[in-house]
Amino acid sequence: MSNEMKCLWTPSEDFIANANITEYRKWLKSTRGLSFHDYDALWQWSVDELETFWESIWEYFEITSHTPYTRILSSMEMPGAKWFEGSTLNYAEHVFKGYSDAYPAIIFKSEKHPMTEISWGELKNQVAKVAAYLKSIGVEPGDRIVSYMPNIPQTIIAFLAVSSIGAVWSSCSPDFGTNSVVDRFKQISPKVMFAVDGYNYGGKLFDRTGEVAHMESEMPSLEKVIFLPYANEQAQPEQIKNAIFWQDAIDNDATDIPFAAVPFDHPLWTVYSSGTTGIPKAITHGHGGALIEHLKFQTLHSNNKPGDRFFWFSTTGWVMWNIAMSSLLTGTTAVIYDGNPAYPNIDAMWQYAEESKMTTFGTSAAFLIACMKEGVKPNKFYLENLKCLGSTGPPLPPEGFDWVYDSIKNDIWLTSVSGGTDIVGGFVGGCPILPVYSGEIQCRLLGSDVHAFDEEGRSVINEVGEMVIKKPMPSMPIYFWNDENNKRYRESYFDTYAGYWRHGDWMKISDIGTVQILGRSDSTLNRSGIRIGTSEVYRAVDKVEAVADSLIVSLELPGGEYYMPLFVTIRDGGELTDAIVNEIRSTIRADFSPRHVPDEIIRIDAVPYTMSGKKMETPIKKILLGAPVDKAANKDAMQNGDAIDFFVDFAKNVQEKYFS
Structure with missing residues (x-):
């Protein structure tokens, strides 16, 4: 070879x-x-x-x-x-152990901000101030601190401050919808959240203050939201009950970082x-x-x-x-x-x-x-x-x-x-x-x-x-x-x-x-290297009243691209109209992110299920990739064996369009 x-x-x-x-x-x-x-x-x-x-x-x-x-x-x-x-x-x-002041710690640029440099001294000073504030409000080793901020210097500063005092960090990007974030953060019962007012993407401003307020209401463990006006420097956290501005939080005299010595597996x-x-x-x-x-x-x-x-x-x-x-x-x-x-x-x-x-x-x-x-x-x-x-x-x-x-x-x-x-x-x-x-x-x-x-x-x-x-x-x-x-x-x-x-x-x-x-080798969806769970898509699609059921897969194509079709059944055997398609797309985008939106939405009569009631995502993926149906699925082990026939026919179109 x-x-x-x-x-x-x-x-x-x-x-x-x-x-x-x-x-x-x-x-x-x-x-x-x-x-x-x-x-x-x-x-x-x-x-x-x-x-x-x-x-x-x-x-x-x-x-x-x-x-x-x-x-x-x-x-x-x-x-x-x-x-x-x-x-x-x-x-x-x-x-902070092996740096040299001869070089910057961070170089940052965004769609809105020109390139800037942050020195190691400035980074250390900012981390010290955030850490001091967190300790002043009672954050202790093991407490969970979450972030709903984009890839900006303040996010790195917040992480280093959180980890320096032995608290536990967790992060979601602000392009995630509220349900997706709450599903993640609520599991760990966070005490404090860092959040921005919004972000810019593709020349458009996306205001997230309402989403932050909703997340606060969904997570009763939250005691404080450290709010950074980022997309709009004049943004106010009026909807957020327990907010403090980032600038106010770091308004202290701290200069040293109180590194907590924690066990290896802390x-x-x-x-x-x-x-x-x-x-x-x-x-x-x-x-x-x-x-x-x-x-x-x-x-x-x-x-x-x-x-x-x-x-x-x-x-x-x-x-x-x-x-x-x-x-x-x-x-x-x-x-x-x-x-x-x-x-x-x-x-x-x-x-x-x-x-x-x-x-x-x-x-x-x-x-x-x-x-x-x-x-x-x-x-x-x-x-x-x-x-x-x-x-x-x-x-x-x-x-x-x-x-x-x-x-x-x-x-x-x-x-x-x-x-x-x-x-x-x-x-x-x-x-x-x-x-x-x-x-x-x-x-x-x-x-x-x-x-x-x-x-x-x-x-x-x-x-x-x-x-x-x-x-x-x-x-x-x-x-x-x-x-x-x-x-x-x-x-x-x-x-x-x-x-x-x-x-x-x-x-x-x-x-x-x-x-x-x-x-x-499993059924995880993939968008430009970002893993997406099928259940997230299903939770959004389930909100569309006209849709009775759905199944989604992601196919790896030649050239490093992906094809992600969503198959839906319509209530009462109805047709898949443009209005339903648009509602599905907008709901998925709003609840989760643009990455979750499928490439194509296709009407089917029935979603294939196993005897134990699981959607047959992996077998359908294998069939669409060209595997013989008898190698990919056992009809006798299905609740509705005939439901797989549509995908066998559809696979011929997929193979001709993407793999021939």
Whole structure:
């Protein structure tokens, strides 16, 4: 297989010599007497000698612990493995540990605001003031603090303040509808909420003060809303009962940050699953696990260091926000943007790359494909500082790789990353000392014991299989919030292979260690790399009186795009009119977000159900992707076997239109 691969980039000798991972290998040799002839050997050691590897990461990065750990790993049991027991530390403390005043901490731009820089001193001062205010109103370690703010400096400031005092952070982007946000935040009973008045997207202002007031009324645990007039600087929180202006909250004399020393597995943040099977799962990660994973990822795999400028386009409702923000741990400047990345035109982000002197430009594969199809030529901008292009979300197809090297830079290091919300990091991704092959992710990441399992549960090479992780990682969730006896946690990852984590992706590992991710193996919807739960769409569609029932799927198409059709039955056997279609679209958009709106709405006679009353999303998806009906579904195991016939016929149209 390796002989057929097209090599697009090979690191130069200087690039390899100056890579952070090269320094780490030198350190291993000088301190441990360990020498590895190539990356694959280093990776193999990192998973074979798991405790020794993570201990080396702890020592190499000189992690500050206020008490010593008593052991590295309690057991290999998943879930249940405990890391670095006895240690006490703080994620935010390490953000302010290795920076240089010679470089800005944050570079920010939005549709409305010109590019500005925030120094490390200013960042530290603002964090101190927010932390002081939170403590003054009684926020204690373990209290939950939520954010309904976009990707702006104040959101980073708020997160660092919350984590510095040991409170638990959680965030949703303000383009989420109120129901979607309440479904998430209400689970964790937040004490305080940071919120903006609105946001700008695509040249339009979206006022969210009414939504904030509604969320406050739906969450009785909320004691205070810290309100930031952002879209409209004159905005007033008149509808919000317990509001204080951001500026008033930080009007204090605090200059020092009171870092709370918390246990390794003390909750840092709660992020959320897509909500496919109901209310989104509240996935909680610990301070220590996120810290040690992000230090490894940002330094060894992303090759960031002081003086670099790291950008990854994201909203605050996507886990890439957490990962992008973690670049601060390396002293790197975090470059952030709020708004539509294609406004006022699709060149906007490439112009920002030139203006901000980005060294890493990260985005979704879908954005890169859109640029390719529009004929964008980023190389018309001055991108001399740009060393790395990152891609995540859906897999980037080979033609996307070719476009990057033809139209951006022929000497750029292209890294694709796959992992996600579950581990707030990556399982597979980039390595600065390895070549880049078209359509391939460079490697399995250090400490990630990733395998492709066939149907018999055997690890396979050069064959498609289920992505499985055989050994624990520090950044795996410490628990799901309000999940008694880890029931949902176990069902999410450990029901298929006892003791092994099944991630839900199809993958292929080559004989030279590169990886292909071939899409989700479950029924989660996907929009430009953003996971969307089917249940969220159903909850909105159910409000449309004319609709009796519905089913939605998302199909991965050639070229990294997606087709997301919604199938509906109409009450009393009626017709699907334009008015009903418009009502469905507007309801979904209002309740959740524009990303939830389907590409096409199609009338059917009946939604297929299993005997246990579950909508047959995954079998329908398989049929539409071309699988034989007898391989995708068993009519005898259905409540209404004839309902599947429509989809068999419809699949012919899908195959002809998108796959022929």
